[in-house]
Amino acid sequence: MSDHVLTLATPQQQKGLSSSGRVSVAKRGKSSCLVAMIWFLWLTGSAQNASAATQLFGYDFESGTLASKFTLNVPTATNVIQSLVVHSGTKALLYQPVFGDTSGNLAAAITPSTTVYATWWWWVPSTIVGASGRHGFRITKRAGNSTVGNYQVDTVMDSGGGFSIDILFSGDGVDSGSTYHRLFNLPTNQWFKFEIRCTLNTPGIANGVLTLWINNVQRFTATNVLYRSAATGMNGFDTFLLTTNFDGAGAESYWYMDDVEVWDGFPGLSPPPNLRVQ
């Protein structure tokens, strides 16, 4: 018999945790649940510090199927949950499109939100071959039934070779993204923690925000992003997907992913309570 218990741990220690050692949920005995909760509330001094963010998507790949989580498409047979390379727990995703597959993404709808915070763990093999525009992790606004998106943010592997990282986002307010921002190369054959935060701009005003962290270090930020124009001023990001145009160029074209979470705000920090006009 098991239930849920509040516990403090790092992402390396347990499944389903975000950065900053935030409180999360792990399976433990029911009897310890109440004790742990009381301890936590006493430690923090007040229940008002509970996260106000809402989780829009979460998958640690420990149970269930890809089809049950990524419901906007039919996952291909080459995208599998496996146990060979995992970040935590016993399972993680292996993404390995077949040769010529430029559309075999894993896509899920999320509640539309003008701010999205996402975190995931990524492992890329040393055999990876660079190629232009290999999209990896995307937050977007669907265009009809297409996940190409009216506006989007992509974390992309580029042609720099190895685990090369670009950040791609729509910058003219009307399309899915046209400017690559080359960042750097990362070592292969190891896990990296990625986090992005995207806040949509006011339609037509270049005040959108995009920030990228890798292994808890901020590596990129922009505060003047024009994700959407006045004409395309729609509701928020409504889709999360893993990769398009990865293109399955060969046996080297695969990567692993684990512990994916998408929220409408950073879950590790509470908003200021009781705002008032003095």
Add this chain to the structure above:
Amino acid sequence: MLIACGPSASATSTTAGAATLAWDAVIAPNLGGYRVYYGTTSGTYTQSVPVGDVTTYTLGGLNGNATYYVAVTAFDTSNHESAFSNEVSKAIP
């Protein structure tokens, strides 16, 4: 004197073109500060300003004959940012 409780806004000392805000502190070991968001449409904040680790702030330069809607976020030392606080509004005469 601040009103110590209750999430609803109250206006007691706002002057034309400015509004003084207050909020309760966020308890976090790695708190970096707060950011004030504001605009003239509820839920749509066209401007923001980082204000450091303070719990009061006077928002100046507001246009008259307009109502401003304001929310605040907290951010940590890694620049992670919380969700928005409750929203308050103030009509500037």
